[in-house]
Amino acid sequence: MMCAIQGNGGSSTIAVDSFFGSQAISLQIEDSTFTDEKVQTSVIATSGANVHSTGNVFEKNTASSMFQTELGAISITDTQFADNIVTGGEGVVVI
Secondary structure, eight states: OOOOEEEOOSSSSEEEEETTTTTEEEEEEEOEEEOOOOOOSSSEEESSSSEESSSSSEEEEEEEEEEEEESOOOEEEOEESSSSSSSSSSSSSEE
């Protein structure tokens, strides 16, 4: 299923915290477009989750980073980043 997510504000567009030890939440984002997001931290912010991004587009967003993850794994394939404004000093993807 393709999703178009556009024009959100706040801290982040998607935020996931997982504190279940070895049974972390798996967040799969596929074939989705994130456009004109204006968030304070990251478009996708996770802690303790396993993130899989494939076939997504991040375009014209303003955020500290597009992805930020702590204590989890991240896999990004076939994902496009275009015309984003990264306000943080750490980069598009922060691990």
